[in-house]
Amino acid sequence: MLEVLFIGLSLGSILLLVALGLAITYGAMGVINMAHGEMVMVGAYVTVLSGLWFGANIFVAIPLAFIVTALLGLLIERVVVRKLYGRLLDTLLATWGIAILIQQAVRLEFGLSFLGIHIQGLGPGLQNVSVPDILQGTFRFAGSDINRYRAFIILVTALLAIATWFVIYRTVAGTQVRAIIRNPKMAAACGVDVTRVNALTFAFGSGLAGIAGVMMSGFKTVFPDMGTSMVVDGFLVVVMGGVGSLLGSVLSAGILGEINGLVAAATNDILARAVVFGVVIAIIVLKPKGLFALKGR
Numbered sequence: 001m002l003e004v005l006f007i008g009l010s011l012g013s014i015l016l017l018v019a020l021g022l023a024i025t026y027g028a029m030g031v032i033n034m035a036h037g038e039m040v041m042v043g044a045y046v047t048v049l050s051g052l053w054f055g056a057n058i059f060v061a062i063p064l065a066f067i068v069t070a071l072l073g074l075l076i077e078r079v080v081v082r083k084l085y086g087r088l089l090d091t092l093l094a095t096w097g098i099a100i101l102i103q104q105a106v107r108l109e110f111g112l113s114f115l116g117i118h119i120q121g122l123g124p125g126l127q128n129v130s131v132p133d134i135l136q137g138t139f140r141f142a143g144s145d146i147n148r149y150r151a152f153i154i155l156v157t158a159l160l161a162i163a164t165w166f167v168i169y170r171t172v173a174g175t176q177v178r179a180i181i182r183n184p185k186m187a188a189a190c191g192v193d194v195t196r197v198n199a200l201t202f203a204f205g206s207g208l209a210g211i212a213g214v215m216m217s218g219f220k221t222v223f224p225d226m227g228t229s230m231v232v233d234g235f236l237v238v239v240m241g242g243v244g245s246l247l248g249s250v251l252s253a254g255i256l257g258e259i260n261g262l263v264a265a266a267t268n269d270i271l272a273r274a275v276v277f278g279v280v281i282a283i284i285v286l287k288p289k290g291l292f293a294l295k296g297r
Contacts, residue, residue, distance in 0.1 A: 012257020013157035017212035019237035021205030037227030043213025073206025242290030
């Protein structure tokens with residue numbers, strides 16, 4: 001039972017890593033970013049490339065993926081998303097198109113094939129990442145065998161959740177983000193540079209998704225479409241927890257991860273996913289604003 005609960009916790013950690021960025025961008029900016037899953041995929045491919053080019057492991061890939069995906073997110077915000085604020089459906093369609101473009105770029109070996117340049121050892125198919133020796137195998141805890149890499153995922157997620165909480169609730173920039181979530185027009189009237197804060201928020205959320213991709217690459221095959229399902233899972237966590245609520249995202253990710261792990265252990269993965277969707281639908285019906293919706297006046 002402890003092993004099953006631990007697997008559920010690790011699944012919840014991956015969900016939280018994906019949902020943290022969505023909780024910030026969707027809550028603060030009102031943007032449905034369908035390209036968020038592709039940030040996860042880009043982070044995974046950064047891990048693959050850093051290993052091929054520099055012989056770097058996952059520890060080096062974590063900050064590298066954050067920087068690359070944050071810069072990519074900043075570019076997307078400046079070029080496309082910035083022109084669509086207040087147009088929710090338009091942001092959905094535009095970012096969906098961006099997601100398709102990113103997928104095709106990866107299939108073309110990061111868009112370099114048309115120049116006749118080939119990335120040695122990398123093709124548009126399936127890729128695998130080697131986990132460092134220190135993270136391989138298991139260790140004994142309370143009489144159970146615990147996977148080292150899953151424990152590492154939980155540790156990284158906890159550190160990132162704490163760092164995100166600190167940024168949102170203990171910094172000037174975080175205060176501005178929370179002000180924009182509550183009332184963007186009033187925040188602008190009080191002197192907050194809403195455009196700049198939105199851009200940095202979008203970049204930060206994309207960077208978190210990139211780290212999620214690094215974590216996933218250690219136990220899942222890397223391929224161009226891997227982010228498609230992740231963005232759906234991320235929105236499930238955000239909607240269930242309450243839009244803009246960091247605590248809600250943390251708890252809902254843990255709940256959904258444990259439900260998935262327990263049902264999958266008792267039956268199979270397909271039924272487990274169906275149960276997860278059923279739980280989310282029930283919560284949306286009973287509490288349309290989520291478990292921990294922000295209070296307003």
